Structures are given as structure tokens and as C-alpha cells.
Amino acid sequence: NAGVTQTPKFQVLKTGQSMTLQCAQDMNHNSMYWYRQDPGMGLRLIYYSASEGTTDKGEVPNGYNVSRLNKREFSLRLESAAPSQTSVYFCASIISRGAEAFFGQGTRLTVV
Amino acid sequence: SQQGEEDPQALSIQEGENATMNCSYKTSINNLQWYRQNSGRGLVHLILIRSNEREKHSGRLRVTLDTSKKSSSLLITASRAADTASYFCATVLFQGAQKLVFGQGTRLTINP
Numbered sequence: 001n002a003g004v005t006q007t008p009k010f011q012v013l014k015t016g017q018s019m020t021l022q023c024a025q026d027m028n029h030n031s032m033y034w035y036r037q038d039p040g041m042g043l044r045l046i047y048y049s050a051s052e053g054t055t056d057k058g059e060v061p062n063g064y065n066v067s068r069l070n071k072r073e074f075s076l077r078l079e080s081a082a083p084s085q086t087s088v089y090f091c092a093s094i095i096s097r098g099a100e101a102f103f104g105q106g107t108r109l110t111v112v
Numbered sequence: 113s114q115q116g117e118e119d120p121q122a123l124s125i126q127e128g129e130n131a132t133m134n135c136s137y138k139t140s141i142n143n144l145q146w147y148r149q150n151s152g153r154g155l156v157h158l159i160l161i162r163s164n165e166r167e168k169h170s171g172r173l174r175v176t177l178d179t180s181k182k183s184s185s186l187l188i189t190a191s192r193a194a195d196t197a198s199y200f201c202a203t204v205l206f207q208g209a210q211k212l213v214f215g216q217g218t219r220l221t222i223n224p
Binding site (some may be wrong): 004056 | 209213214
């Protein structure tokens with residue numbers, strides 16, 4: 001039982017490049033989330049998906065798009081990376097409202 | 113803007129002492145959760161307290177919630193070097209889907 005798996009773990013992009021961060025959970029959870037973590041800022045919600053087929057913006061959605069491909073997978077896409085998107089990205093999932101969240105190990109992204 | 117704010121931002125104590133971290137938030141919540149993050153790792157759920165609860169215990173952890181003051185505290189008793197980590201409170205809002213909104217965290221260092 002792997003829990004929440006994020007790929008890649010590390011990535012360096014040049015400004016303007018695009019990439020997709022992958023997240024998959026094997027716990028049959030309904031809701032999935034993408035956060036970014038910057039020093040001194042805690043975690044900020046980018047996008048979330050309450051259930052398969054639905055996505056909603058969080059606190060800092062600009063510059064990102066998401067796809068809830070199926071119940072297991074929730075991807076985050078940067079269409080044109082900017083240095084301000086240098087951060088550590090975390091995916092999380094929750095089985096139902098009111099439950100605890102399970103986090104992946106993170107993707108450390110650097111945009112140069 | 114972030115919902116929760118932890119206090120202090122950093123705390124350094126001797127092994128065996130108790131560590132207390134506080135969290136304040138702004139809006140009504142469904143529940144409040146505390147998470148731990150070791151350096152370079154994902155977040156791990158510690159304890160959840162519902163809005164109709166005032167205190168909860170789990171091993172060496174004690175969490176209190178005061179909804180009238182919109183605040184919570186996490187007490188770690190008899191601290192160990194292995195407790196060194198960052199601790200985050202997360203408020204849970206039901207706005208359609210569940211949204212987990214994190215504070216900035218408290219960096220706890222336990223000195224042997």
C-alpha cells in the first residue's frame with residue numbers, strides 16, 4: 001500500500017517550459033489536493049478535486065491547471081513556468097469530509 | 113490569505129521538557145487538525161479535534177480547542193530528540209468540498 005505517490009521528486013525547469021506533476025493515490029480516496037510550500041509561508045492550496053470529474057480553484061491557482069484523470073490520479077500542470085513557481089509541491093488526498101489528509105513526499109521544483 | 117497562524121514560529125527546548133504550540137484562526141471551522149513535517153518530507157497527520165470537542169489526547173499529545181477564541185494548542189509532553197520537526201495546524205472548512213487550510217507552522221527543535 002503505497003499511499004500517495006508523487007512524481008518526479010525533483011525537477012529543474014527553464015523559464016517558459018511546461019511540465020506536469022503527477023499524483024496518484026491507492027487508498028480509494030474521493031478528494032485530492034495540490035499545495036505549494038514556500039519558506040515561511042506554510043502550505044497554500046492551489047487546486048482541489050472533491051470527487052472524480054470535479055476541480056476547483058484554491059488560494060493560489062494562477063499559472064496552474066489540473067486534471068482529475070480518474071479517482072486515483074490528480075495532475076498539476078505548469079503551462080509556462082516562471083521563477084515565482086519555484087517551490088515544493090505536495091499532493092494530498094482525503095477519503096471523505098472531516099477525515100485526515102494523507103500527503104505525498106513532495107516534488108521540489110526549481111525554475112531558472 | 114492563510115486561515116491559521118501558529119505561535120511561536122520557532123521553539124527550542126531541552127529533551128524531556130514539554131512543548132506547547134498555539135494556533136489561531138479566523139473563520140468558523142468543522143474541525144482542526146495538527147500535522148508534523150520532518151525536514152524534506154511530506155506532512156503526517158497527528159490528531160484531529162472536532163468543533164464540538166474541547167480537548168483530545170493521543171499518547172504524548174494533547175490538543176485543546178477554544179472556538180470562542182478561535183484558537184487551538186498542541187502540547188507535546190516529555191519531548192524527545194525525535195520530536196524535532198515542523199508542526200502545522202490546519203483548519204477544515206466545508207465549502208462544498210472539504211478545504212484544509214494550513215498555518216505557517218512552528219519549527220520545534222529538541223536539544224539532547
